[in-house]
Amino acid sequence: MIEHALLSAGTLIIVAKLAEGVLRRFRLNAIVAYTATGILLGPVTGIVEPAGDLDVLLGIGIFLFFFLIGLDELDVPGVIAAIRGRFFIAAIIAAVIPLVTTLVVTFNIGYDFALGLTFTEALCLAGILSLTSLGVVTKVLVDENRLREAIGIQIFTTTLIAELLLLGRNVRLSLPPQGGRPVLVHPAPCEKYRQTSPSKSSLYQS
Numbered sequence: 001m002i003e004h005a006l007l008s009a010g011t012l013i014i015v016a017k018l019a020e021g022v023l024r025r026f027r028l029n030a031i032v033a034y035t036a037t038g039i040l041l042g043p044v045t046g047i048v049e050p051a052g053d054l055d056v057l058l059g060i061g062i063f064l065f066f067f068l069i070g071l072d073e074l075d076v077p078g079v080i081a082a083i084r085g086r087f088f089i090a091a092i093i094a095a096v097i098p099l100v101t102t103l104v105v106t107f108n109i110g111y112d113f114a115l116g117l118t119f120t121e122a123l124c125l126a127g128i129l130s131l132t133s134l135g136v137v138t139k140v141l142v143d144e145n146r147l148r149e150a151i152g153i154q155i156f157t158t159t160l161i162a163e164l165l166l167l168g169r170n171v172r173l174s175l176p177p178q179g180g181r182p183v184l185v186h187p188a189p190c191e192k193y194r195q196t197s198p199s200k201s202s203l204y205q206s
Contacts, residue, residue: 005053012048015041029140062135075148082157091161098130099166127166134163 019033041048050058105113106129107122117125137159138147146152 002053005057008048008054009057012037012041030143031136031139065135066138075153078148078150078153079157079160082154083161087154087158088161091158092165094132094158095130095162095165099126102126102130131166132159132163134159 016034016037019037020030023030023033023036042050048054103122103126104110106115106117106126107119108115115122134156138156141147141152141156144152147156
């Protein structure tokens with residue numbers, strides 16, 4: 001019910017803010033506090049379960065977070081200028097190296113991890129595991145007041161491009177060509193791994 005979801009969200013926010021205040025004394029970023037709160041109230045104690053109405057609220061929170069970033073924090077001309085520069089190449093390298101490294105494990109290259117995956121499944125799982133976290137990077141840059149600076153724009157742009165490249169590749173694998181046209185396969189090869197990958201929603205409860 002919505003009342004239970006609001007109570008859970010309020011609990012997350014209060015505990016996360018208290019943890020943030022404590023960890024700030026040790027010069028740790030708020031992301032650490034939010035992650036610790038999610039682990040403590042979720043898997044450890046089971047007080048909060050991200051399902052139903054709470055899952056909707058978490059999705060709205062993430063949407064509003066990025067909306068505010070785009071509205072007030074982001075220097076769009078700076079991002080466009082960075083995309084046109086050498087950072088596009090850096091983003092490709094940042095996407096390819098983790099993908100290839102993870103594929104070595106998921107496809108049992110050089111050592112048999114007994115995963116039993118086809119190449120497409122191994123590539124899907126490698127793509128998900130090697131995804132960067134644009135939300136985490138953006139939150140850290142905002143907290144450190146770096147997002148409007150040149151270095152912050154460059155980091156944000158590189159992370160954004162790398163994430164889009166990996167997400168685009170996963171979408172492409174989920175839409176294999178049939179008869180010359182991409183047709184959605186159900187279930188998509190990547191879907192079962194996407195559903196079981198760790199959620200980052202608990203990072204944005206401030």
